[in-house]
Amino acid sequence: MSTENIKTGPEQSIGGIPQLSLDCVIFGFHDSSLKVLLLKWKDIGEWSLPGGYIKQTESVDDAAIRVLKERTALDKIFLRQFYTFGKVKRYDNELIKKKLAHLVSDHIWLDRVVSVGYYALVDYEKVFPTPDRFTESCDWVDLDDVPELLFDHNEILTKALKALRLELSFQPIGLNLLPDKFTMPDMLRMYEAILDKKIDPRNFQKKILKTGIVIRLPEVKKGVAHKSPYLYKFDKKRYTEVLEEGGLFFV
Amino acid sequence: MSTENIKTGPEQSIGGIPQLSLDCVIFGFHDSSLKVLLLKWKDIGEWSLPGGYIKQTESVDDAAIRVLKERTALDKIFLRQFYTFGKVKRYDNELIKKKLAHLVSDHIWLDRVVSVGYYALVDYEKVFPTPDRFTESCDWVDLDDVPELLFDHNEILTKALKALRLELSFQPIGLNLLPDKFTMPDMLRMYEAILDKKIDPRNFQKKILKTGIVIRLPEVKKGVAHKSPYLYKFDKKRYTEVLEEGGLFFV
Numbered sequence: 001m002s003t004e005n006i007k008t009g010p011e012q013s014i015g016g017i018p019q020l021s022l023d024c025v026i027f028g029f030h031d032s033s034l035k036v037l038l039l040k041w042k043d044i045g046e047w048s049l050p051g052g053y054i055k056q057t058e059s060v061d062d063a064a065i066r067v068l069k070e071r072t073a074l075d076k077i078f079l080r081q082f083y084t085f086g087k088v089k090r091y092d093n094e095l096i097k098k099k100l101a102h103l104v105s106d107h108i109w110l111d112r113v114v115s116v117g118y119y120a121l122v123d124y125e126k127v128f129p130t131p132d133r134f135t136e137s138c139d140w141v142d143l144d145d146v147p148e149l150l151f152d153h154n155e156i157l158t159k160a161l162k163a164l165r166l167e168l169s170f171q172p173i174g175l176n177l178l179p180d181k182f183t184m185p186d187m188l189r190m191y192e193a194i195l196d197k198k199i200d201p202r203n204f205q206k207k208i209l210k211t212g213i214v215i216r217l218p219e220v221k222k223g224v225a226h227k228s229p230y231l232y233k234f235d236k237k238r239y240t241e242v243l244e245e246g247g248l249f250f251v
Numbered sequence: 252m253s254t255e256n257i258k259t260g261p262e263q264s265i266g267g268i269p270q271l272s273l274d275c276v277i278f279g280f281h282d283s284s285l286k287v288l289l290l291k292w293k294d295i296g297e298w299s300l301p302g303g304y305i306k307q308t309e310s311v312d313d314a315a316i317r318v319l320k321e322r323t324a325l326d327k328i329f330l331r332q333f334y335t336f337g338k339v340k341r342y343d344n345e346l347i348k349k350k351l352a353h354l355v356s357d358h359i360w361l362d363r364v365v366s367v368g369y370y371a372l373v374d375y376e377k378v379f380p381t382p383d384r385f386t387e388s389c390d391w392v393d394l395d396d397v398p399e400l401l402f403d404h405n406e407i408l409t410k411a412l413k414a415l416r417l418e419l420s421f422q423p424i425g426l427n428l429l430p431d432k433f434t435m436p437d438m439l440r441m442y443e444a445i446l447d448k449k450i451d452p453r454n455f456q457k458k459i460l461k462t463g464i465v466i467r468l469p470e471v472k473k474g475v476a477h478k479s480p481y482l483y484k485f486d487k488k489r490y491t492e493v494l495e496e497g498g499l500f501f502v
Contacts, residue, residue, distance in 0.1 A: 017270050017271075017363070017365065018269055018270065019268050019269065019270075019271065020268075020270065020271060020365060054337070054365075056339075056363060057339060058339065059337050059338045059339055060335060060337025060338075060365060061337060063337075081334060081335060083332060084311060084332060084335045084367050086305070086310050086311025086312060086314075086367065087310045087311075088307075088308060088309065088310055112268070112307065114268065114271060114305075114311060116335050116337065166421070169421055170417070170420055170421035
């Protein structure tokens with residue numbers, strides 16, 4: 001994948017909206033495990049979230065889609081604006097200036113910048129992680145192994161994770177993450193991985209079935225030890241309906 | 252109440268963050284009814300949501316608290332950032348310029364402005380609605396009677412209402428809105444007024460009790476026809492806990 005046309009970072013502030021940026025927390029899910037996509041900066045070896053500036057000619061949402069595509073080569077994915085970080089002093093600007101002076105000349109990070117936070121949830125096997133011009137690599141990192149990040153990015157990550165878990169607790173999730181046909185234990189493991197807690201399987205199954213977002217197929221999963229579990233697929237119409245209405249609690 | 256020190260609107264862009272503003276959707280709840288606080292502009296008689304610019308010396312959240320206090324005289328209330336409106340062309344800037352030219356000379360509204368949306372939910376009997384310098388009145392308007400608003404404020408209102416209803420479907424609500432002691436029918440009516448739909452009372456009671464956010468008191472409500480309903484109060488510890496955890500669905 002070519003990185004020639006990739007332009008994220010402070011150079012975009014030329015012609016971009018001043019004092020406004022966005023940051024993307026890209027969660028990757030695969031095989032019962034949750035990771036986050038991080039950028040490793042050239043020379044200094046420190047890490048940050050992907051992000052960028054907003055062009056005057058694009059909406060903030062479109063800017064997030066662009067950054068996400070540049071870093072993952074994916075489009076049309078689950079992307080949510082979750083919070084706008086607007087503290088007067090989000091991080092130690094002087095420290096950041098010192099750390100990044102060799103890479104960036106215009107010291108944009110010395111200004112106060114308000115950042116719109118987005119999170120995405122992707123199947124990380126489908127992603128081609130791509131660094132930007134300030135960074136040497138773009139890697140998946142286990143949530144438990146996330147180091148101290150530049151700027152206020154640990155705080156942004158924490159808040160994104162909270163927002164994702166909250167969303168999971170009231171909205172259907174799993175389309176594009178689970179295979180077309182899946183078992184109830186597959187779905188349960190997805191919820192457990194993201195929520196990072198054990199869920200009672202019987203109660204879970206009862207609640208999910210009640211929402212109507214899944215349809216039981218007349219087939220069972222083969223080659224599984226013990227009892228063969230039923231296969232399910234999403235009822236896309238009902239799934240979208242519940243997404244629109246937004247509430248699982250009052251279903 | 253003095254309005255002397257009230258400074259909201261475009262004049263705050265002097266020294267404020269350029270191209271960034273905030274808008275507040277203030278919902279008022281009282282006696283099973285939901286309203287929204289609107290400002291009526293001088294001379295032109297058109298309406299908008301309250302809003303303002305963000306000073307370089309205040310966080311975006313603090314700016315929202317300030318605007319809210321200026322318009323309602325309330326502080327320490329339920330206030331949520333729900334979405335940042337970032338379209339390139341949020342409204343017809345030329346039309347707005349024409350409409351507001353007699354009030355505002357610097358045509359700030361001709362620029363592209365990104366706006367951080369907040370909503371608040373207050374007991375409207377406790378509010379002192381206060382117009383700003385561009386507006387002649389500040390009034391509660393029934394949701395069904397909201398006129399065409401200036402800027403993209405109808406869209407912001409619609410999205411805020413959706414966010415409020417969503418929040419209601421997964422987070423506890425009612426503290427500061429219901430009296431200290433309330434009946435299950437009181438609580439049900441609050442949910443029904445905000446969600447604008449009928450909810451099955453038995454299912455509702457079962458679900459609410461299961462969350463543990465309310466405690467049944469050893470008293471009943473007097474002076475009610477038919478069977479006297481039990482009184483409840485919020486278990487504030489559990490209420491906060493569920494708010495923190497964020498999910499009613501997996502309780």
